[in-house]
Amino acid sequence: MAACVSRVELAVSCRSLLDRDLGSRSDPLCVLLQDAGGGQWAELDRTEKIKNCQDPEFCKKLVVDYYFEKVQKLKFSVYDIDNKSFDLNDDDYLGGVECTLGQVVSSSVFTRPLELKPGKPAGKGTITVNEIKDTRVVYLEIEAQNLDKKDFLGKSDPFLEFYKQSDAGTWQLVYRSEVIKNNLNPCWRKFSVPLQTFCGGDFNKPIKVQCADHDGDGSHDLIGTLETTLAQMQTAGAGSLVEYECIHPEKKQKKKNYKNSGIIRIKSCKIETEYSFLDYVMGGCQINFTVGVDFTASNGDPKSPDSLHYISPDGINEYLIAIWSVGSVVQDYDTDKLFPAFGFGAQVPPSWQVSHEFALNFNLSNPYCQGIQGIVDAYRQILPQIRLYGPTNFSPIINHVARFAAHSLQQGTAAQYFILLIITDGEITDLDQTRQAIVNASKLPMSIIIVGVGEADFKAMEFLDGDNGVLKSVTGEPAARDIVQFVPFRQFKNAPQEALSQMVLAEVPKQLVSYYKWQGWPPLKLPELK
Numbered sequence: 001m002a003a004c005v006s007r008v009e010l011a012v013s014c015r016s017l018l019d020r021d022l023g024s025r026s027d028p029l030c031v032l033l034q035d036a037g038g039g040q041w042a043e044l045d046r047t048e049k050i051k052n053c054q055d056p057e058f059c060k061k062l063v064v065d066y067y068f069e070k071v072q073k074l075k076f077s078v079y080d081i082d083n084k085s086f087d088l089n090d091d092d093y094l095g096g097v098e099c100t101l102g103q104v105v106s107s108s109v110f111t112r113p114l115e116l117k118p119g120k121p122a123g124k125g126t127i128t129v130n131e132i133k134d135t136r137v138v139y140l141e142i143e144a145q146n147l148d149k150k151d152f153l154g155k156s157d158p159f160l161e162f163y164k165q166s167d168a169g170t171w172q173l174v175y176r177s178e179v180i181k182n183n184l185n186p187c188w189r190k191f192s193v194p195l196q197t198f199c200g201g202d203f204n205k206p207i208k209v210q211c212a213d214h215d216g217d218g219s220h221d222l223i224g225t226l227e228t229t230l231a232q233m234q235t236a237g238a239g240s241l242v243e244y245e246c247i248h249p250e251k252k253q254k255k256k257n258y259k260n261s262g263i264i265r266i267k268s269c270k271i272e273t274e275y276s277f278l279d280y281v282m283g284g285c286q287i288n289f290t291v292g293v294d295f296t297a298s299n300g301d302p303k304s305p306d307s308l309h310y311i312s313p314d315g316i317n318e319y320l321i322a323i324w325s326v327g328s329v330v331q332d333y334d335t336d337k338l339f340p341a342f343g344f345g346a347q348v349p350p351s352w353q354v355s356h357e358f359a360l361n362f363n364l365s366n367p368y369c370q371g372i373q374g375i376v377d378a379y380r381q382i383l384p385q386i387r388l389y390g391p392t393n394f395s396p397i398i399n400h401v402a403r404f405a406a407h408s409l410q411q412g413t414a415a416q417y418f419i420l421l422i423i424t425d426g427e428i429t430d431l432d433q434t435r436q437a438i439v440n441a442s443k444l445p446m447s448i449i450i451v452g453v454g455e456a457d458f459k460a461m462e463f464l465d466g467d468n469g470v471l472k473s474v475t476g477e478p479a480a481r482d483i484v485q486f487v488p489f490r491q492f493k494n495a496p497q498e499a500l501s502q503m504v505l506a507e508v509p510k511q512l513v514s515y516y517k518w519q520g521w522p523p524l525k526l527p528e529l530k
Helices: 101-106 195-199 249-254 277-282 318-333 371-385 395-409 431-441 459-465 497-505 508-519
Strands: 005-015 028-037 040-046 062-067 073-080 092-100 110-117 120-132 137-145 158-165 171-176 191-194 207-213 221-228 242-245 263-271 286-294 338-344 346-348 353-355 368-370 416-424 446-452 484-488
Touching: 005 028, 005 101, 028 062, 040 062, 073 120, 092 101, 092 120, 137 195, 158 195, 171 191, 171 195, 191 195, 221 242, 277 508, 286 318, 286 395, 318 371, 318 416, 318 446, 318 497, 338 371, 338 395, 368 371, 395 416, 395 431, 395 446, 416 508, 431 446, 431 459, 446 459, 446 497, 446 508, 459 484, 484 497
Parallel strands: 286 338, 286 416, 416 446, 446 484
Antiparallel strands: 005 062, 005 120, 028 040, 028 073, 073 092, 092 110, 110 120, 137 191, 137 263, 158 171, 158 207, 207 221, 242 263, 338 368, 346 353
């Protein structure tokens, strides 16, 4: 098995760093090291240096390959940089923290005290590491005009800083531009920031842009600020620029005829496209197909021609048509073509206990059938060997597939997606438990397709589909996303076979993409950029 690698982007910030510089604050930089064995640490990445700062928010993200199956020991080390050399041995150590990548990625916010050595805290210093998720990226092109002159001998050396407002109302740095020397009408390089970093994915979150004159000693002079939102900036492009006045608050207060300290223009603001279903499939996402067949007594005796399980002289019934129709489409996305198939609601030999998740091949430890034909063969063989019974419980088989989906979820990549096809005559007994099972499953990489056979009233199935509003569990917990698609077979009685599969599978691509987008997971292998 090839290892599933996902790249993790980590944003680092520190608070209350030690002061190592006489007369000024430290100039910190953070290095990410990985345990290379034998007491050796190998550098993976480092942030930029920030001048004169005890509470740095590093702009550059640290990138590391994440392997679920390995314990990856990491060390975040913070140094006070006093010279231009790349080597850190001649710089003051401000503290570090050792942890595993698993600890970082499994915490929504990972904050630890910095230590000079194990057990010895580095003053009150702390480090916070956040994993950056979301596949969307904001691209911006910005220029300015008529900026205030700040330097005594020359013009200003302007640079921009973008801040987003946190939920607590504080401003957090998300991007710092390059400095353009001696220019009051600068045009900065096009740049990109992950949407999540830029505004937490909220297009209406306040963004503060600060324009300042760069000074070598870190005491940058403010030229002016403006406030906007990503939604406002997005109106830029195709000949229409978005303009803002750059305002210096103190000048505005003091000077009566103060107009502004320059104009900042958004030339273009684009959000790059999100990944499509094909990107995920071509990127190596396996779609695992499981079938659950309703063998309850309400279907009628399989030997009787009016039973839904009666196999006609030409060898078919509605259950078999549904399995063929949906399976023939899904099987293309599964490389091993091994499909688990289960029955529920029958008495099963040898004990004749009622079972709600028995393997159609009677081998629960290996319930896989070879191809769709294998499911059809297993169904035909088991039919005369079981007694149709009841009640009609959906939750055991939903929870069964959910266990596999939950297991695959640990890989932390878009590697596996699960589709459960339930074929039923629609009389459901455990509606409350099934609602809870679906709400739980909505947080997992899975979709549920229910095909209703026969002429029953399918109100309960339509309720589970949730098209009329979000499905909620009995306790009121809403589904994280809509994962159930219900289709009554009778609508397709006289239609070509592919009509049923098109109808039931139409939602799956959207559901798969919505799941990975919700997780912030890119395709396993990213599409080649042409």
